[in-house]
Amino acid sequence: MRVHAYAAPAAGEPLARTTIERRDVGPADVLIEIEYAGICHSDIHTVNGDWGPQPFPVVPGHEIVGTVREIGSDVTTHRVGDRVGVGCMVNSCGECANCRNGDEQYCLSGMVPTYAGTDRDGTTTQGGYSTHVVVDAGYVLRVPDGIDPAATAPLLCAGITTYSPLRRWGAGPGTRVAVVGLGGLGHMAVKLAHAMGAEVTVLSQSLKKQEDGLRLGADAYFATSDPDTFTQLAGRFDLIVNTVSAAVDVDAYLSLLAVDGALVNVGAPADPLPVNAMSLIGGRRTFAGSMIGGIAETQEMLDFCAEHGLGADVEVIAADRVNEAYERVLASDVRYRFVIDASTLR
Numbered sequence: 001m002r003v004h005a006y007a008a009p010a011a012g013e014p015l016a017r018t019t020i021e022r023r024d025v026g027p028a029d030v031l032i033e034i035e036y037a038g039i040c041h042s043d044i045h046t047v048n049g050d051w052g053p054q055p056f057p058v059v060p061g062h063e064i065v066g067t068v069r070e071i072g073s074d075v076t077t078h079r080v081g082d083r084v085g086v087g088c089m090v091n092s093c094g095e096c097a098n099c100r101n102g103d104e105q106y107c108l109s110g111m112v113p114t115y116a117g118t119d120r121d122g123t124t125t126q127g128g129y130s131t132h133v134v135v136d137a138g139y140v141l142r143v144p145d146g147i148d149p150a151a152t153a154p155l156l157c158a159g160i161t162t163y164s165p166l167r168r169w170g171a172g173p174g175t176r177v178a179v180v181g182l183g184g185l186g187h188m189a190v191k192l193a194h195a196m197g198a199e200v201t202v203l204s205q206s207l208k209k210q211e212d213g214l215r216l217g218a219d220a221y222f223a224t225s226d227p228d229t230f231t232q233l234a235g236r237f238d239l240i241v242n243t244v245s246a247a248v249d250v251d252a253y254l255s256l257l258a259v260d261g262a263l264v265n266v267g268a269p270a271d272p273l274p275v276n277a278m279s280l281i282g283g284r285r286t287f288a289g290s291m292i293g294g295i296a297e298t299q300e301m302l303d304f305c306a307e308h309g310l311g312a313d314v315e316v317i318a319a320d321r322v323n324e325a326y327e328r329v330l331a332s333d334v335r336y337r338f339v340i341d342a343s344t345l346r
Ligand code: NAP
Pocket: 039, 040, 041, 042, 043, 045, 157, 158, 161, 180, 181, 182, 183, 184, 185, 186, 203, 204, 205, 206, 209, 243, 244, 245, 246, 247, 248, 265, 266, 267, 268, 269, 290, 291, 292, 329, 330, 332, 333, 334, 336
């Protein structure tokens, strides 16, 4: 099946309209007509070559919401007409210890990313900036009834990537959580941590978005450009989730942790993040990382968001504005996720 898409032809080049081939619906597959696709900073890192060579042309997009149009003969989990979502992963081995443990994102054979990956049939995956996608039903999530589809798309990456570490490191009543960077991931971290009952502080480059941060659920908001922030907040937080897309001064953020506190990095900058051992040993602190979440956990996150009335704050755009949106994301001028209306790809 030939479908409309938006692709990066080569590293660092503007994205442009194209058509791509989608595989036939196999017995275990679901054909999804895409309604919305979020723009994640990872899409930009990928097409700009920040993470090394890619199999161009690349159709990015791993925050997908759409409607099931066809199912394979073995599929029992989804029906034609269901609203569904697809996140950052479209396959994994399903048999290794990590897959069996519900951590498919850490599959020992390597999970198959939604785009620029090699699927288990040897083909290169192409993502959600497209009108349709064919995905193994095991990697397709149910979108609960009554939640806005455009605001739901970013949950499939920004939502799960922040939900997972917040849960794992125990964000909840009585805990103090800081979120570094108020972009796509950061604004979801604020909403989710607040809904979990934590006391939430935003650490942003400036106070420009302070009003938004407080409206999203933060209890406090500080500018990291002000050196006083780091003296005032020393030793304060149980958990810091760093969502910044560029390298930050890790030691400075570690100094904000209480004893046994954890700084969890979800930002994935091209440059290394050096750490001074003293920043860790003084205070028994943890410096950790986390990548998206497993399939069952992603479903749990979607259900949590439906229950709490949470979605992303989105700016819905036509496909022809993708390159402009990339520029704005790179300039930290996103409030707080661009989402492509896939009907504009036709
Ligand atoms: P985003 O919307 O661009 O947000 C990043 C935020 O970081 C910006 O809004 C800005 O917030 C802050 N920032 C940007 N450049 C900065 C700099 N030079 N110094 C200090 N702060 C800066 O990006 P995103 O889509 O949320 O993604 C964030 C990062 O997470 C990316 O690296 C992405 O690849 C990664 N990611 C990882 C996973 C995972 O599984 N671990 C999943 C998805 C994305 P302020 O304006 O508030 O300072």
